[in-house]
Amino acid sequence: MVQVKMTVNGKAASGDVEGRTLLVQFLRENLHLTGTHVGCDTSQCGACVVHVNGNAVKACTMLAAEAEGADVLTIEGVANEDGSLNTVQQAFQDHHGLQCGFCTPGMVMTATALLKENPNPTEAEIRDYLEGNICRCTGYHNIVKSIMAAAGQDVSRIAAE
Ligand code: FES
Numbered sequence: 427m428v429q430v431k432m433t434v435n436g437k438a439a440s441g442d443v444e445g446r447t448l449l450v451q452f453l454r455e456n457l458h459l460t461g462t463h464v465g466c467d468t469s470q471c472g473a474c475v476v477h478v479n480g481n482a483v484k485a486c487t488m489l490a491a492e493a494e495g496a497d498v499l500t501i502e503g504v505a506n507e508d509g510s511l512n513t514v515q516q517a518f519q520d521h522h523g524l525q526c527g528f529c530t531p532g533m534v535m536t537a538t539a540l541l542k543e544n545p546n547p548t549e550a551e552i553r554d555y556l557e558g559n560i561c562r563c564t565g566y567h568n569i570v571k572s573i574m575a576a577a578g579q580d581v582s583r584i585a586a587e
Pocket residue numbers: 463464465466467468469470471472473474475484485486487
């Protein structure tokens with residue numbers, strides 16, 4: 427076992443893990459932050475996306491020990507300070523960017539990373555950025571629309587699906 431220490435959602439977190447423990451396991455099983463989901467075992471679905479030192483990372487592709495000392499942000503840490511939904515979360519709610527919700531934490535974390543890099547993305551840029559996130563329910567249309575809305579774009583011309 428090895429001890430790992432990191433900052434998660436602004437708070438110090440530590441635990442004893444096996445060397446092979448993945449970051450997503452550490453978050454879910456040690457810290458009980460179960461908003462970060464596991465949707466595959468092939469690093470394809472993106473349900474596990476968190477931010478590590480400000481970058482979107484699939485938490486199933488990183489060992490917990492590799493996050494030693496890192497600053498990790500999960501879906502549990504993105505709401506506004508008063509607990510209300512942040513701009514991206516609110517846009518997903520307003521524009522029906524989710525159905526079952528399984529992919530949603532990863533989608534929100536990926537969308538947040540995109541908007542940090544590119545605050546005014548085109549529809550094509552959003553679709554390209556979401557390539558690593560799979561949704562089995564929505565057909566992506568309303569996810570893209572939600573992200574455009576979160577960027578402050580007028581989505582009234584885009585039909586609902
Ligand atoms: S669980 Fe990480 S990509 Fe699917």
